[in-house]
Amino acid sequence: MKTLKWTGALLLGLTVGASFAAEASAKTSADFTDLKDLDAATKAKFDAMINAGIFDGVSDTTFGLKDEMNRAQFAKVAALITGLEVNKDLKTSSFTDVKADDIANGYALPYIEALKAAGITDGYGEGTYNPAGKVTKEQLATFLVRTLGMDKDAKSTAPVNDQSVSDWAKGYVALALDLKLMGGGTDGTFGGKSNATRDLLVTGSYESAQTLEVKKPLAVSGAEFAAGNKLELTSTTALDESSIDLSKITVNGVALDPKKDSFKLSDDKKTIIITLHDGFTLDNTKTPVIEATGLKSLYGNEIKKDADKPVPVKVTEAPPAPPAPPVNTGSNSNTNTPPPSSNTPTLTIDKEHAVASATGVTFNVTTNLSKSSDTVYYAIVPGAAKDVDAAELVPPVSLSDYVQSGSQSYTEPTMEIEIGDNYDMYLDPSTEYTIYMIARSEGMNSAVASYTFTTEEGLPDIPSLIALTSGTSRESGEETDSIHLALDVQHANKVYYVLLPQGQNPLTTDEIKNFSNDAYSHGEVQVTNRAVDISLEGLLKDSTYILYTVGSNAEYDSESAPYTFYRTDGILTFEEFSYADGQLTPNYDSADYQFYYWTLNDVSDGAIAPSADYVISKSMPHFIDESHPSVTISGVTGPTRVYGVIVEDVQRSNVVSIDIDGNVGGGPWQGGEIPTPFLP
Numbered sequence: 001m002k003t004l005k006w007t008g009a010l011l012l013g014l015t016v017g018a019s020f021a022a023e024a025s026a027k028t029s030a031d032f033t034d035l036k037d038l039d040a041a042t043k044a045k046f047d048a049m050i051n052a053g054i055f056d057g058v059s060d061t062t063f064g065l066k067d068e069m070n071r072a073q074f075a076k077v078a079a080l081i082t083g084l085e086v087n088k089d090l091k092t093s094s095f096t097d098v099k100a101d102d103i104a105n106g107y108a109l110p111y112i113e114a115l116k117a118a119g120i121t122d123g124y125g126e127g128t129y130n131p132a133g134k135v136t137k138e139q140l141a142t143f144l145v146r147t148l149g150m151d152k153d154a155k156s157t158a159p160v161n162d163q164s165v166s167d168w169a170k171g172y173v174a175l176a177l178d179l180k181l182m183g184g185g186t187d188g189t190f191g192g193k194s195n196a197t198r199d200l201l202v203t204g205s206y207e208s209a210q211t212l213e214v215k216k217p218l219a220v221s222g223a224e225f226a227a228g229n230k231l232e233l234t235s236t237t238a239l240d241e242s243s244i245d246l247s248k249i250t251v252n253g254v255a256l257d258p259k260k261d262s263f264k265l266s267d268d269k270k271t272i273i274i275t276l277h278d279g280f281t282l283d284n285t286k287t288p289v290i291e292a293t294g295l296k297s298l299y300g301n302e303i304k305k306d307a308d309k310p311v312p313v314k315v316t317e318a319p320p321a322p323p324a325p326p327v328n329t330g331s332n333s334n335t336n337t338p339p340p341s342s343n344t345p346t347l348t349i350d351k352e353h354a355v356a357s358a359t360g361v362t363f364n365v366t367t368n369l370s371k372s373s374d375t376v377y378y379a380i381v382p383g384a385a386k387d388v389d390a391a392e393l394v395p396p397v398s399l400s401d402y403v404q405s406g407s408q409s410y411t412e413p414t415m416e417i418e419i420g421d422n423y424d425m426y427l428d429p430s431t432e433y434t435i436y437m438i439a440r441s442e443g444m445n446s447a448v449a450s451y452t453f454t455t456e457e458g459l460p461d462i463p464s465l466i467a468l469t470s471g472t473s474r475e476s477g478e479e480t481d482s483i484h485l486a487l488d489v490q491h492a493n494k495v496y497y498v499l500l501p502q503g504q505n506p507l508t509t510d511e512i513k514n515f516s517n518d519a520y521s522h523g524e525v526q527v528t529n530r531a532v533d534i535s536l537e538g539l540l541k542d543s544t545y546i547l548y549t550v551g552s553n554a555e556y557d558s559e560s561a562p563y564t565f566y567r568t569d570g571i572l573t574f575e576e577f578s579y580a581d582g583q584l585t586p587n588y589d590s591a592d593y594q595f596y597y598w599t600l601n602d603v604s605d606g607a608i609a610p611s612a613d614y615v616i617s618k619s620m621p622h623f624i625d626e627s628h629p630s631v632t633i634s635g636v637t638g639p640t641r642v643y644g645v646i647v648e649d650v651q652r653s654n655v656v657s658i659d660i661d662g663n664v665g666g667g668p669w670q671g672g673e674i675p676t677p678f679l680p
Contacts, residue, residue, distance in 0.1 A: 015485035032063035045206040048298045050237060051269065052209075054080050055202060068195040071124075072108035072131035074143070078120065079111040079202060081209040082147055086114045086439065095129035105131040119636020120146075138169035140200060141176035142656060147208045149623055150175060152592060156649040158544070165192035174479065174503035181207045185503040210299035210572035213237060214620075215628055219416065223290040224314040225282065231274040231584050233292055233311075235303055238269035243296035246274070249354040250291045252283065253366050255350060264383030269648040271297065282319045289313075304632070337657050345369060345439035345446040347376065352413075358429040358456040367446070371636075374410040374441040380419065380427070385434045390445035393438050399467050403427075409638050420455075429458030462612055463551030463558035471533060474565040475610035481539040483565050485547055485562035487532040492551030492558065495532045498522040502544040502564070502650075512550045528549075537659030541569040544650060545638075559615075562618040568653040574646045579660045583630040586646060593633055593648040594621040600641045603659045612645045612655045 058064035124130035159170030246256040260277035295303035354363035381403040439446040471486025499521040551558040577586040646653035
């Protein structure tokens with residue numbers, strides 16, 4: 001009997017022969033008739049994989065959504081998304097049944113050999129690979145889990161209780177479901193022994209590629225002013241063209257103008273080639289400073305900006321230098337406005353590119369500040385602009401009718417200001433406001449800058465749930481445990497919940513609301529003063545649980561919000577981690593584990609520390625091994641307390657915290673600020 005052999009980090013292999021593009025395809029999901037009924041989120045995943053050159057259609061108009069895949073097809077996808085070095089000139093295989101002249105599957109020979117060289121597969125047995133053999137759903141689940149380096153996690157994960165899945169694969173399937181790499185079938189089973197189809201391969205590979213990508217540096221690695229009035233920005237990874245907004249790219253603190261400047265992406269999608277407008281000038285007396293924000297990779301990951309590592313800029317052919325300023329001859333000198341002192345702060349608001357939403361507004365400000373101790377202050381007042389003195393904006397704000405105020409420490413010459421995007425800072429819809437701002441340095445204020453805007457019409461009252469640090473934890477008793485989840489609830493009058501052991505199929509919103517299996521804890525809680533507390537007792541110490549929640553009102557439901565609470569029968573010992581140059585490095589004696597971190601902009605003794613389960617549920621795993629011993633921290637400005645938790649196999653550690661003082665930029669998927677309760 002022939003048996004599959006599993007080794008290393010994967011399992012077997014895959015591609016699509018002629019249906020894979022050798023180079024990046026110009027097509028999108030809109031070009032294929034069998035993809036037209038997919039939802040927008042799924043189409044975005046298909047577009048990413050097509051644009052990355054990993055998939056193409058089986059014809060010009062058909063993608064082959066439900067076509068079954070074979071092991072040759074599997075090999076190519078595995079090699080491409082894991083970034084293995086492939087020798088495409090290779091003509092001889094170490095497997096007896098893999099031939100370069102095989103019309104159907106010969107193209108996969110170099111990919112299959114790359115997998116074997118990487119220790120990912122030993123083949124099908126007896127020196128064969130079986131390139132034409134089909135791939136089952138449980139085999140695909142195992143592949144996706146192993147590409148993430150989570151083989152040990154799968155082996156220690158509680159297996160799915162599903163007779164359609166082979167015993168050897170139950171841990172892999174459970175973890176694939178938990179990580180949302182794959183979903184269950186419409187009949188309530190996974191269907192593990194059924195053959196996998198191309199749609200599952202595309203969506204599962206996208207999720208795996210997205211997670212793998214964040215282990216690599218994601219940044220703008222260089223900029224070059226080139227001939228033809230061009231500015232070329234190069235990224236370390238392929239970019240999503242829809243994320244490129246020229247107004248969020250600045251040269252020496254001044255934003256580019258999408259109405260005058262234009263861009264295209266290079267064939268490998270790693271370089272933004274910008275054609276600057278006629279009249280664009282560059283000050284050749286100083287080194288150019290390039291900033292780019294809002295960029296995302298093809299797989300939806302944020303391209304990070306490290307304030308401590310400016311983008312290297314090369315000037316091959318500079319745009320024209322700015323004209324020399326006119327010489328003041330002294331005539332009419334009594335009517336000239338004297339220039340401000342070089343020490344006097346200045347602040348301007350980019351009103352042209354400001355964007356108002358129903359609950360707030362986003363815009364850029366440019367200052368001449370230079371030190372981290374320098375600060376921008378603002379206050380928001382309903383109605384049209386009026387005369388305001390700068391001193392009225394310095395805390396404590398003395399404007400009598402302001403509805404909101406705040407400050408932002410200096411990070412760079414041009415900074416993005418977001419007002420009302422946090423749930424505790426919402427402005428009212430369809431309302432006129434004026435924001436007043438000053439820059440302040442060493443006791444001196446700039447002139448007051450103001451911007452009047454009107455928020456958009458109100459949005460539907462869609463419920464949302466936010467877990468709070470105080471009151472969210474798993475408590476260990478003498479024999480059993482209890483789970484407590486404290487929620488801040490918006491636009492909902494009740495919250496539904498279901499508690500399941502880890503390894504069960506994830507629940508949708510409707511499944512949570514209509515859950516009726518009394519073998520598991522479930523129910524609904526009425527919302528009182530925007531607060532809900534869910535407490536469940538009598539839980540097994542040796543089980544990890546996932547608490548699924550949904551907020552609901554008469555018209556809308558929130559998205560399903562799962563919270564993971566790890567077993568407590570063996571808490572890992574974790575004592576410290578360190579911070580240097582934007583990197584967090586756990587001091588933990590193990591070769592392969594996951595590190596979660598969360599940040600709080602409160603380093604006082606009275607700060608409410610989160611529980612370990614809160615940190616895990618509100619952040620994402622960072623995989624630590626010998627080749628990746630540290631994590632790049634992001635989203636940090638000024639004094640910050642960082643909370644860290646270790647997860648190894650099926651157990652978690654205690655919470656450890658350190659205080660840092662940094663400004664390292666970043667995005668929400670790498671951690672973030674713990675929200676405080678809403679203040680009406």
